[in-house]
Amino acid sequence: MTILDVQNVSKQFGGLKALQDVSFSVDEGTIFGLMGANGAGKTTLFGVIAGQIRPNGGSISFAGKTLAGQRPDQICRLGLGRTFQIVRPFGNLSVLDNVIVSAMYGSARAHRLVDATTAGRQALEDVGLAPLADQLAASLTLSNQKRLEIARALATGARLVLLDEVMAGLTATEVAEMTETLFRLRQERGLTILIIEHVMGALMNLSDRILVLDHGVPIAMGPPEQVVADENVLKVYFG
Amino acid sequence: MTGKPFLIAAFAVVAGLLALVPQLGSEYWLGVAFIVAMWIALIQSWSLLSATTGYISLGHAVFYGIGAYVLVVSLDWMSVPYALALSGAAAGLLALVVGLPVLRVKGPYFVILTFGFAELVKNLVMLLETRLGQFSRMIFDAPSLEALYYAMLALAVIATALAAWTAQSRFGRGLAAIRENEVAAEAIGVPVTRLKLFAFVASAIIPGIVGGLLVLRTSYFAADQAFDPAVSFTIVTTAIVGGLGRVSGPLLGTLFLVILSELLWARFPQAYMMILGALLIVFILFVPQGLAGLVGRGLKR
Amino acid sequence: MFQQLLFAAVVSGALYALVALGLNLVYGSLRLLNIAHGDLVMIGAYTAFWSFTLLGISPVVSLATTTVLCAAFGFLVYVVLLKRQLGSPALAQRLEANSLIIFYGLSVILQNGASLAFSATSRGYQFLDGVHSFAGVSATGSMLLLLGVAAAITLGALAFLRFHVAGWSLLAVIERKDAAAVVGVNVERVQMISICAGFAIAGVAGVLVSMTQQITPFMGFPFTIAAFVVVIMGGLGNIAAGIAAGFVLGFVETFGVALTSATYRSILIYGIFVGVLLLRPQGLFGKAVQAR
Structure with missing residues (x-):
């Protein structure tokens, strides 16, 4: 298919x-x-x-x-979600907020905060960023910012x-x-x-x-x- | 999250106290309270666009001026409430029409563009007025200061509530994503253009009505005063001194500004402006979180 | 009549090119949008005015004193406000974004300071106001002096950038700061000199302006806007195109006003300003340096 x-x-x-x-x-x-x-x-x-x-x-x-x-x-x-080779984190937002906004606006259409948080946490879990959820995205190491790129794409609900x-x-x-x-x-x-x-x-x-x-x-x-x-x-x- | 009910209660108390000001029976204090409410309404509205998306507008006087102009002209045909509604609508419409091209321009270019645009509109209105043979316009039988004050206070409350709602809403999160990285925001599904335009229009409407109310208060309209760039300057300065990104920022900034202005403006206008200029520089360089940030840190400690 | 207009266009074009050159230097090498630039023109004009009326010093001498004065002011601004910020990348990024607002604050301080010190009355003085006629053009000596000094400085700046090693390092900083540092350019020094030179050029332009127009504490702002129009038309940071654009603005303004009326002057300038920004924020000619 x-x-x-x-x-x-x-x-x-x-x-x-x-x-x-x-x-x-x-x-x-x-x-x-x-x-x-x-x-x-x-x-x-x-x-x-x-x-x-x-x-x-x-x-x-x-x-x-x-x-x-x-x-x-x-x-x-x-x-359809994507990551960027040169990372583009939402630097002044927390890691969790980065994925929450993805879930709210992406194909996941999780408009309510609770749903978006669940979807976002799942995406962070998937890429191993869950322990860093409350950190500012700008403070992450480059490899973790790459993970965040993936998490954000996943959180949109992309197929x-x-x-x-x-x-x-x-x-x-x-x-x-x-x-x-x-x-x-x-x-x-x-x-x-x-x-x-x-x-x-x-x-x-x-x-x-x-x-x-x-x-x-x-x-x-x-x-x-x-x-x-x-x-x-x-x-x-x-x- | 635990601070939220506390904050809402604090805002309600402040609004309640302000609502009691007319009971003092003092024309002076009512005038001061009117100005306080005016700046709160203006700055909270400005924040809707500029603090959330980072598109710093240095031309918000244009919406204020258009509101004033529309009111003074439309008063010939309709009663005050309708004229005020029309002021707000005109400001919103102006933002809607110019928003698409203007919001395509980014960063520092956007800042100077808003400034130049406001000056352009000011000069156009001045030309129009000269052509019409009007150098200034007077308003007779305006509503009482008390009535105007309640209207202004209502605008301040609405603008503050709107800012507070935006901060935690899906809309506000989308705007924050735009501020942080527009390309990435679009890639995760944020309809960037539509959201920016929406914020721009929302941030214009209340300043339009405020402009109308101020003209009713002064009973006098002259284009160069109504579109005074000092209004834009004061909005930006007060917002930055108060602290961007916090709903309490504009309140603290306004309080500070009004005290300073009461002390200095009448007697030493130049010194007052110089102090504002210096505050703007000091805060943006050294206290980017503003008074609200300082107070917040103080409370935590 | 046409020759006279042409001459007027060349004079105002040369002035705009000069004012914009200073703005462009500061933007190009520091990425700071100096919205107080026109206020330095005002400072230069007052320096020349007071020197002439109080001390009887010729504006020609004031060209030199203003250069020193405004360069020193530039140095002060650099050291007090900018140095620490430009030094750390994180702060510098924020500074770029905020530069316009910082300089706006400075502009308000300068305007109101001048108004407090000198009052808002507009002032002027007579210098080299004898009229010379040639080829159907009548010009005062002060206009010719203005033209000569503006031409000397702009052409000098172009030659410096083209032929002098230090000019190349300036171009390198304008093009790519980080890369320039890698190949051994002392970026910090280039930036400091740029801001001093940029401020000094504005001051010199102010001296020239004071000979031909009335001066007030709030005269600077139209120059700021004109300089922005020119610099944006030429592309921010693109020095040579900025000079050409200065003349374009001088011609458009002079002939535009001649064809309509003087009341349209500010509408014309602001209209061009808004139009240029909306249509081509990257500049009309060539490519602009990326606003980072």
């Missing part, structure tokens, strides 16, 4: 072709990895899917609904989350923990995950399928073991 369908998406910034004819689809309840060097267009692709960036062409549909012309907040309320390098800067143990967390979320909540990661091992481990981008062009797609053996990928990565 396809939840996200991306067809022939292109994006140019001035003369730079950031994305060229990118197409793929993601099945519900799977983990889909995005690979590529810096500047390959991964984060741009996230921006296009989540509505922060207008594509020049192509179409995207989520759970059967087209996302064309929708604002980021509308897309979020359809059940699909876009995770942008949430493991960068984590220790090996933390990467293992995070991997386990993501598997558990998929299992327990039927969450679908689209993930960008530079930690190669983790991405191989996690993903059911992987798309490789090179300078905005898709060069390979398939299960991890097939992608790593792909001629084009080898050429780009190992010359």
Whole structure:
């Protein structure tokens, strides 16, 4: 059952072709990895899917609904959450308040404070931030702010989350923990995950399928073991 | 959370005491209380937009001035309550019309934009008045000061209640998210544009009515006075001295301001303005939590 | 008639370019929006006025004393209000956001201080007011002096930025403070000098203004607004474009007022100001430095 369908998406910034004819689809309840060097267009692709960036062409549909012309907040309320590679915490709010406002405004639509608090605490529990709920978000370490990014996306009630390098800067143990967390979320909540990661091992481990981008062009797609053996990928990565 | 009933009780007592001021039978004290209520109403309204979203408006005099102008003009056709309602509606409508383009501008640009916009409207109204051959307008048979005072007090109470409600509501949480990070707020589903516009309009309506009430009190309208940028300046200064983000901030700030102004304004107007300027700098640099923050810390200790 | 208007436009354009240059220096390297900038113009004007009427000192000499005076004031503001704040990143971030309000406070203090000290009466004096005529233009000596000094300073500033090593470090700080520090630019010193220079330029502009217009304690504000218009048109922190934009404003204002009437002057200026901010907050020409 396809939840996200991306067809022939292109994006140019001035003369730079950031994305060229990118197409793929993601099945519900799977983990889909995005690979590529810096500047390959991964984060741009996230921006296009989540509505922060207008594509020049192509179409995207989520759970059967087209996302064309929708604002980021509308897309979020359809059940699509995202994290930011460069973290954007609500610094002067407590960790708990960060997730409460997500639950109130996201697709969870937990307008009442009690419901939003329950949903928010659950999200903090999921990423291991529950003990820090009362701290100011700005006071968290960078790796915890990355966790908060995930918690906020989860608290919106998203069925699909876009995770942008949430493991960068984590220790090996933390990467293992995070991997386990993501598997558990998929299992327990039927969450679908689209993930960008530079930690190669983790991405191989996690993903059911992987798309490789090179300078905005898709060069390979398939299960991890097939992608790593792909001629084009080898050429780009190992010359 | 335990402090909440206490705070509500405190606010009720303050409002109750203020409601008793006319019983003193003193024109002077009634005038002072009128000014107190006026600044509370203005600053709480300003806070609805600026303290919650961080979009600091340095041009709130424009709503106050429009309210004053609409009142003085509409009084020819209707009775005072309708004219006051129209003042508020006009201010809200102005905010609604200019809100979308103005709120797209961010940070320091927004601050200077609001200022420039207020000056533009002031000059337009002045030009219009000159063209109409009006240099100032007088109001005859305005309501009694007592009646005006109760109306102003009601506005102060409504504005304070609105601020208190916003602080803990879903609406207020959305605004706080916008203040902290607009892109992230939008990504978690906050309809950023709509919320900002809503806050902007809400923060304009009461200052519009306040402007109308003040014109009734002074019985006199001149565009350069009604749109005086010193009003915007005083709002921002008092709000910052009182402390942003706390409902008690504007109350403490106003109390402080009115005492200072009673002591100095009549005899040393320049010195008064200079002290306000210095307070603004000192508080924003060294006491960002304001008087409310200081008092709050004192109480905890 | 046309030549006369053209000349008037060039004079006011040069003045705007000069005033805006000072504002742009302070914004560019410190990211502070100095809304008290026009009040420094006022301070410069009063310095020239009192020097001339009380002590008989020529405004040409006042150009030098004002430079020292306003630079010293800039230094004072830097040391007392800004240094500690700019030093720590967390405080500096808040300071940037609050700079406009801080300088607003300063502006109110300066205006009311001047009004308290000198009264609100408008004042003026006669200096180099003989009229010279050439090519269909009549100009007073003071206008020509204004034009000459403004041109010398703006062109000097451009040449400095283009050709001098210290000018490059200034550009580096304007472009990216953190990166400039990494390549060995003494950011703190550049910032301190920028604020002194920015204040001094405003003061010098005030001396020039005092020769051609009446002065009052509240004369500064229109200059602040004009400088903001210019700087925003050119793009905040973009020095060269700011100078060009000064002339654009001078032309639009002079010809706009000539085509309508003097009562439209403030509406024109504020209209342009609001319009520019709404349509292109990043500046009309080129790219502006990011407001961070």
